Amino acid sequence: MILSVRGLHVAYGRAPVLHGIDLEIPAGGFLCLLGRNGVGKTTLLNTVMGVLAPSRGEVRFDGRDVTSAAPYARVRAGMAYVPQGRDGFPHLTVAENLGVVAEASARGDRSAIDEVLDLFPRLVPLLGRRGGNLSGGQKQQLAMARALVTRPQLLVLDEPTEGIQPSIIAEVEDAVLGLRQRGDLAFLLVEQYVEFALRLADTYAVMDVGRIVDTGPAASLHADDASRLLAV
Numbered sequence: 001m002i003l004s005v006r007g008l009h010v011a012y013g014r015a016p017v018l019h020g021i022d023l024e025i026p027a028g029g030f031l032c033l034l035g036r037n038g039v040g041k042t043t044l045l046n047t048v049m050g051v052l053a054p055s056r057g058e059v060r061f062d063g064r065d066v067t068s069a070a071p072y073a074r075v076r077a078g079m080a081y082v083p084q085g086r087d088g089f090p091h092l093t094v095a096e097n098l099g100v101v102a103e104a105s106a107r108g109d110r111s112a113i114d115e116v117l118d119l120f121p122r123l124v125p126l127l128g129r130r131g132g133n134l135s136g137g138q139k140q141q142l143a144m145a146r147a148l149v150t151r152p153q154l155l156v157l158d159e160p161t162e163g164i165q166p167s168i169i170a171e172v173e174d175a176v177l178g179l180r181q182r183g184d185l186a187f188l189l190v191e192q193y194v195e196f197a198l199r200l201a202d203t204y205a206v207m208d209v210g211r212i213v214d215t216g217p218a219a220s221l222h223a224d225d226a227s228r229l230l231a232v
C-alpha cells in the first residue's frame with residue numbers, strides 16, 4: 001500500500017473529531033472521500049500530511065511509519081498536498097512559485113516544471129503574474145502544479161473543484177485523467193462534487209462525523225444515491 005491509515009484518532013484540544021479512521025490506497029490507486037461539511041475530511045488530510053498530530057493511530061507511507069514525521073519530510077518522501085483554499089505564495093510570480101518548490105524538493109528539478117506546464121498550459125502565459133492576482137481556477141491549477149513539481153507518488157487533493165467554473169473543472173479533470181494514465185501516482189481526493197469524484201476514482205469512502213461509514217468500488221455507487229447519502 002502506498003498509504004495506510006490505521007485507527008486514527010484526532011482531537012482539537014478536548015474535542016475529538018476523528019474516532020478511529022482506517023483507509024488504504026494501493027500504489028497508483030485512486031480513493032475519493034465523500035462526506036458532508038464538518039465531518040472531519042480536512043482534519044483527516046491534515047493528519048495524513050503531518051499538519052496535525054493524531055492522539056492515537058498511525059499513518060504509513062510506502063510501508064514506512066510516518067506518523068511523527070514533519071510535513072516537509074513527508075513531501076520529500078513522495079507525498080504532495082493541495083490544501084482546501086489553495087493559497088501558495090501570493091507575492092511570488094507563478095514561475096517563482098514553481099521554482100521555489102523545484103529547488104526545495106529532492107525529486108523536483110527544472111524539467112519537472114516543464115512537465116507540469118504541459119499538464120496545465122493555461123499557466124504558461126501567466127508565468128510572470130503574481131500568485132495572489134490569479135483567478136480562483138488559475139490558483140487551483142497553480143496549486144496542483146506546485147504539488148506535482150515534487151514528482152510525488154501520492155497526491156492529496158482537498159476539494160479542488162470548490163468555487164470553480166465548469167470549464168476549469170473540466171480542465172482539472174483532464175489533467176487528473178492524464179496523470180492517472182501514467183499509472184505511477186496514487187490519489188486521495190476529498191470532494192463534494194460527487195459526479196466528478198466518481199468519474200475519476202476507483203474506490204470511494206463515505207465519512208460521517210469522524211468515522212468511515214461506507215466504502216466500495218466507485219463504479220458501484222450512483223451519483224444520485226451518493227448525493228442523497230450526503231444530503232443534510
Ligand SMILES: Nc1ncnc2c1ncn2[C@@H]1O[C@H](COP(=O)(O)OP(=O)(O)OP(=O)(O)O)[C@@H](O)[C@H]1O
Nearest residue numbers: 012015017035036037038039040041042043044084
Ligand atoms: N482548528 C480547529 N479547531 C477546532 N475545531 C476545528 C478546527 N478545525 C476544524 N474544526 C472542527 O472540526 C470538525 C471537522 O472539520 P473539518 O474542517 O475537518 O471538516 P470537513 O469535513 O473538511 O468540512 P468541509 O466540507 O466544510 O470542508 C468541524 O466540526 C470543525 O468545526
Ligand SMILES: [Mg+2]
Nearest residue numbers: 041042043084
Ligand atoms: Mg474541508
